[in-house]
Amino acid sequence: MQTNCYLRFGQLLENLDTFAVLIGYEHNSPLLTNTGISPLSIVTAMVDEIKIHHDLIDPTVDIIMTGHVMWTGKSSLEIGMWLKQEDKSVLDAEFVMVARDPESKKAAVIHPLETTNEEEMKLFEAGNQHKQQRLAEANESLFQNPPTLEERQIVHEIFLKTLDPRSKSFRSRVLPEGSVWMESTRLKNAVVCFPEKRNIHNKVFGGYLMRKAFELAWANACVFSGNRPYVVAVDDILFHCPVPIGSLLLMSSQVSYSDGKKFIARVHAEVMDTLQGTSTTSNVFHFTFTCGDHPVPTVVPMTYGGRVWKGIWRWYDERMVRSCNLDEIQKEGVTMDQLACIARCNQLNADVVYVDEHTSIDDFRRVVEDTCKGNSSAVICSFGKSYLGALGVGQFATIAGYHAERGLVLALEPARYKHRIFWTPLECLWGAMVATDKATDPTIDLQRGYMVLSQAKPLKNRKNIE
Structure with missing residues (x-):
């Protein structure tokens, strides 16, 4: 529980990840060896969806968590989890897990899923549809295609609103009334990855990464809004690479979009090898917050490219340039x-x-x-x-x-x-x-x-x- 009597949502994300990993190993229990140790290494590949039905989950009432495998492929499985309080649904989550061979690190074959009734068949078919939807969204991503004409037009209109009408120069920028520059909404954090946060594969536990990212986003949301916000939506979370023990995890949060009473905080997590001086993106998180009836300023990008990501707001970086290599x-x-x-x-x-x-x-x-x-x-x-x-x-x-x-x-x-x-x-x-x-x-x-x-x-x- 937080000091403002809200549920610690970051801790809930960590618990969901632990629960999903447990379900994954339970599903593959027929593959256990005589020693009781699974020959598979099951890790979280992505959080496909989190639906929050009640914005304010009651921290004084027990939360009942249920879940099971909804779909399996050759080396991946989708796990659905449902959270209830007093028989009322408060949150639904879908995690995608993958199995790896602990030694070769290559994909490992998991136990197939058998459906025994119509309800299970519907869940399995829904899992197939989710997979196709993920593939379609990947093909439509700005990592593959440039922004559409409509997106470019909207970004250009926002840019024009920040120009000084008395000047004909693009260098003369003015901040519209009731707005803040996006550059001023940043908040950063550095996390030293200690062994107590490792999983059985000697990497940092994925649920811990989600908790730290949410806590940074929530702190940034507090500073931005000047109020006590609460989360109303969580976007897809991809795990791009593992985080080794002993590495330095650099997290940077920025409010990338606001619309009246709701706003989005983006967290970029990067694992840094301090000995080599290299760094790699591990995750990108997007959390939507609100302060109830309390309005928030409008976020305006300082640069024409617009350092934002959602809908019309997209990052423009090296992955969007045209190149063959x-x-x-x-x-x-x-x-x-x-x-x-x-x-x-x-x-x-x-x-x-x-x-x-x-x-x-x-x-x-x-x-x-x-x-x-x-x-x-x-x-x-x-x-x-x-x-x-x-x-x-x-x-x-x-x-x-x-x-x-x-x-x-x-x-x-x-x-x-x-x-x-x-x-x-x-x-x-x-x-x-x-x-x-x-x-x-x-x-x-x-x-x-x-x-x-x-x-x-x-x-x-x-x-x-x-």
């Missing part, structure tokens, strides 16, 4: 040539300059000065992070400013949720670009350098091409 890049890293190829695929000119004995720092300084004076081009540098005294191997950064008198350049880090922008002497950045790239391809020394990006001329008959 993104899967390879996400596994092995990106080279200068590949980044230039991605830029050209997205209607940009990319002039690449590799730093070697034939290039001059004076030419680089002139390029930086020219691009920082205008707004028609930009410079992206590839450099060795260790040369600048930072963790990690290599990095790309956009040059956003140049202080001629002091000889300093302002570098924008791509991962701004964990790294700050920084000033560095142009000579030091040049030295960092001289360092070769051995991490992306250990067999050869790839040259680093910089590239100048500018907008390409529009293609003729573009409609026919698309």
Whole structure:
């Protein structure tokens, strides 16, 4: 129970995950060995749906949890759970679990589900429909397709409302009355993954991740609304990768949408390997809150891209660009040539300059000065992070400013949720670009350098091409 006499919903999410895992192992009990240890490793793949029937669950009344397997595939199963208080439904949940071989980590065959009556057959068919729906939604995702014309139009209209009517410049932005910039709604947290939160596979328990994400989202909702909010909806939760014990879990919450009395808090969870300086997205959570009759401000994105995700609000990141080799890049890293190829695929000119004995720092300084004076081009540098005294191997950064008198350049880090922008002497950045790239391809020394990006001329008959 919380201090405001509300149920600890994050703890309830953790209990649901524990219950789902238990049901999964119980279903596969015929596969148990003589030692009583299951040869399978059953983990949560996603939370497909959570329906909250009563916004305020009574914390003084016992909650009865029931659940069973609704559908099975070859290596996955869908589990339905129903929560009641005094014979009244308060919450329904559907979890998708997957079975893995503990040694090879590959998919393992689970026990099939046999239906014995019409009700069970209906549940099994519903599970099949849920699977088809998940596949259809994946194909419609912005990770696969760009925003629709309607979505782009709505985002553009919101952007126009933030322009200063006395100015004809896109740089002159004004905050509409009763609104807040989305950038101001952020709240972050770092969690050290200790062994007491591990599961039997020596990874962090998925239910614990959901609880920590919800608690951060709820705290952010309190700050944003200035009130005591309660959750009314939970969107699908995907588990992209396991979280090892000993890693650092970075969580960032942001209010991404508000509509009168309801608003959505998004939590991005990322597991960081502090020794390697690398990080990977583990989960993205979306929680909808309300404060009853208490209104909340309207959230307005600061950038034209709109750093939001739901409905018309979508994240624009590397997974939305047009390229033919993104899967390879996400596994092995990106080279200068590949980044230039991605830029050209997205209607940009990319002039690449590799730093070697034939290039001059004076030419680089002139390029930086020219691009920082205008707004028609930009410079992206590839450099060795260790040369600048930072963790990690290599990095790309956009040059956003140049202080001629002091000889300093302002570098924008791509991962701004964990790294700050920084000033560095142009000579030091040049030295960092001289360092070769051995991490992306250990067999050869790839040259680093910089590239100048500018907008390409529009293609003729573009409609026919698309």
